[in-house]
Amino acid sequence: MNELYEKLEEMAIKGGATSVKIIPVEDISVNDWVRQKCEFGCTQYGKKYTCPPYVQPPDETRKRLKEYKNALIIKFDDIKDRMEWRGIQKLMAELEREAFLNGLYKAFAYGAGTCKLCDECTADQIQTPTLFDKRKCVYRRIARPSMEGVGIDVYQTAKNAGYDLKVVPREGMCFTSFCLLLLE
Numbered sequence: 780m781n782e783l784y785e786k787l788e789e790m791a792i793k794g795g796a797t798s799v800k801i802i803p804v805e806d807i808s809v810n811d812w813v814r815q816k817c818e819f820g821c822t823q824y825g826k827k828y829t830c831p832p833y834v835q836p837p838d839e840t841r842k843r844l845k846e847y848k849n850a851l852i853i854k855f856d857d858i859k860d861r862m863e864w865r866g867i868q869k870l871m872a873e874l875e876r877e878a879f880l881n882g883l884y885k886a887f888a889y890g891a892g893t894c895k896l897c898d899e900c901t902a903d904q905i906q907t908p909t910l911f912d913k914r915k916c917v918y919r920r921i922a923r924p925s926m927e928g929v930g931i932d933v934y935q936t937a938k939n940a941g942y943d944l945k946v947v948p949r950e951g952m953c954f955t956s957f958c959l960l961l962l963e
Contacts, residue, residue: 783881784851787874787960791853794870795863798854800940804847807959808935811837817928821893826903828916829894830928833902837930844961847885851960852940855891858954865895871958872921883962889926891933891956896922926959933957 788799817824817831825832835843851874855867871888878886894900896918916922926933937944937957947954 783878783883786881787851787878790874790877791851791870794873795855795866796853796870797856798942800852801849801962802852802936802940804844804850804961806936806939807844807850808932808939809837809841809844809930810932810935811930813837813927813932814930823893827894827900828902828919829890829922829924834924834928840929840931847961847963849962851962852936852942853958853960854937854942855956855958858956864890864892864956867891867956867958868894868896868923869921871923871960874960875923878960878962885961885963887961888923889929889931889959889961890923891958892925892927894918894922894925926957931959 784801791799814831814837821830823830827833853871853874855863858864868890871890875886875888901915901917926936934944936959942957944955944957
């Protein structure tokens with residue numbers, strides 16, 4: 780198993796990550812207030828299939844995490860443009876697939892922030908969104924929910940993993956982003 784973890788770490792670093800750590804799932808912090816920040820603070824709420832209300836609520840995330848033991852927390856530094864997330868999203872799908880093909884069939888990736896795979900998401904056109912609308916996603920095979928959207932407290936989870944994450948005070952500044960890959 781260590782060989783696979785090393786391979787996944789190498790893939791992540793080659794894909795632009797600056798750091799990768801294996802963490803116990805117990806270090807992933809899930810809180811209801813995080814999703815509230817999406818609902819009342821993000822301009823993309825209800826406009827992407829990888830964000831609320833199309834993704835599972837925090838209670839469901841807590842239940843799902845109990846089915847895993849370890850995760851990779853993957854750090855991306857000095858992101859200048861939110862469009863860089865498109866590449867990060869594709870990388871996370873590749874990492875998930877690699878883990879799956881190597882015997883970790885429960886592997887599942889969580890991204891960071893709102894989806895950037897499409898220039899225009901059809902979710903933005905739905906008047907009364909439901910969980911079932913996400914079937915219309917063009918990139919359904921690789922699009923994954925944001926950690927924030929499912930209630931994962933990225934700041935606390937990063938801290939639990941030994942990282943120091945700071946709030947970026949102004950738009951346009953470089954920022955750090957984290958993703959998760961649930962393993963087994």
